[in-house]
Amino acid sequence: MKALDRIADTLKASMGLDMATVGSSLIERVVRERMAALEIEDDERYLAELITSGAELQRLTELAVVPETWFFRDREAMSAVARMAREKLASMPAGQIRILSLPCSTGEEPYSLAMALFDAGVPASMFRVDAVDIRTRSLEIAADGIYGRNSFRGRDLAFRDAYFTVQDGDWRIDDRVKEQVRFSAGNLLTPDFMRGSAPYDFILCRNVLIYFEREVQLQVVDLLEHLMKDDAYIFVGPAEGGIMLSPRLASAGIPLAFGFRKRLPEDRPVAAAAVAPLPAIMLAPASAPPVPPRPVAAPTRRSAPAAAATTEVHVPQLLLDRARRLADQGDFAQAGELCEQAVREHGASADAFYLMGLIQDAGGDVTAAQRCYRKAVYLQPAHHEALLHLAALLQAQGDVAGAQTMRQRAERAEKAGKPRENAHG
Structure with a gap:
């Protein structure tokens, strides 16, 4: 193992900073900066200094931590x-x-x-x-x-x-x-x-x-x-x-x-039957033919009462609201089914896929979670939270470049003043 890798391991053991997460270039940059300050040119010699000097380990830690914060962030x-x-x-x-x-x-x-x-x-x-x-x-x-x-x-x-x-x-x-x-x-x-x-x-x-x-x-x-x-x-x-x-x-x-x-002792997933049904006034009549999925903004080819237009806009959101409540209560299976129902009956939705990603993430299926986050970002490129969650998954998988790209996109979306409302508490 090269000396630089052992230096990275020493830093990781001390403060938990994972080189696979932040990238080897950051670790190498801060190490070279400290070596220059100490006028040390040999990696092995600096490693010995790092192992024997708590003060030097603290100085390296100071450089490796890049503070990024502001007042009333989040x-x-x-x-x-x-x-x-x-x-x-x-x-x-x-x-x-x-x-x-x-x-x-x-x-x-x-x-x-x-x-x-x-x-x-x-x-x-x-x-x-x-x-x-x-x-x-x-x-x-x-x-x-x-x-x-x-x-x-x-x-x-x-x-x-x-x-x-x-x-x-x-x-x-x-x-x-x-x-x-x-x-x-x-x-x-x-x-x-x-x-x-x-x-x-x-x-x-x-x-x-x-x-x-x-x-x-x-x-x-x-x-x-x-x-x-x-x-x-x-x-x-x-x-x-x-x-x-x-x-x-x-x-x-x-x-x-x-x-x-x-979690409190009385915390239990709520059975589906215990969740209040969707208000009947918002649902289309049972005899109406199914509406093919399409974007909300697509023009309609036939006239319809105002109530029908309200149905198409609000029913998917009601489904997602129910899914959100169930996910908060730990009933991930039922929450996921409601998200899939919203997509199946009312068309693709960035918020639906983002919530599905959170549910899969909480259940430990990172592959499915990543797939859902990507769908949310495809449908809504500035979906701030989906971009951040996707970045976290890519970091955990060692894709540092991909994670950095997603974080940069999230930052641009935030600076543009278009943060998406989180679909999950």
Whole structure:
């Protein structure tokens, strides 16, 4: 085995970063940068330095982690935490909400959480955010609380006027927000990570699991479960939902938030008969001939009452809504059948194929999931979530170039202001 491969293995054992996921070019680039800084030209010599020096391993880790975050990224998760925290405190007025942001990067996420709770009317004394990251440089930036233009994206920047002051062309976050967040360094993969920590009401661990191989993903999810209270919620990134679904964790059913909770003893898949039938008023008469599948926008060749037009638009969505509820309850088989029924009776739909992909992904059939995601992207090239999930599957299969292409397409779709509504809570 070449020295560079052993260096990559050392980095992977330390922080879980899989070369098959991020690409060998990234690993080689950061290694060469550290070798140049140390004036080392021989790979074997640098490997020896890396193995014997914890400080050098930390420096290499700092370079390998590329922070990419901004304030109120995936705003739905922030809003969900604030709303549920307020509701929970209503029944425990003397309590305090504990929130964990992991990894917290340069602080935009935990500070966003604090601002969201303030906006929801939660007093400072009733919540605390713990923020942990492996990269000490990121923690230094977070502690300073001074941010440039790249940390503020999107159109809704009202929070910047409310919680920041201008300082030398940048923005400095208010002390009242800083005081709610406690930063610390930590590595998810160390045996003693957060050992003995009290459990949390909410955990955000987003956009990090996709960089680990499957065995490490399961190890981290197990750790996070132990850090959750029985009624806690955990939020992950858009491409990580399939990783979280398990016999112990269930979808929280919060649209676009990618939240999960511990399954309760009474959680059971709901039988198909228990689901309310579709409203009869929305269905075509039983005697009507079947309508051949066609795009919704296709012109009709015969006149029809307004109610008939409403039927063609709404019945597929009702089927998908039922499928979504069943999938959230763990009844993947029935949910998949409803998706197939929607496609069979009302034509191909990007949302239907995306939901089918999520169902297959949760069931462990990655080949079928990938096929469904590709169909969704074919029908809707800017389907943001389908692109991200497809990227995650390609990464897991070692197709780094394909995964990068899908992520770039998803980023372009998001920047164009056309994110698709997630079809699954």
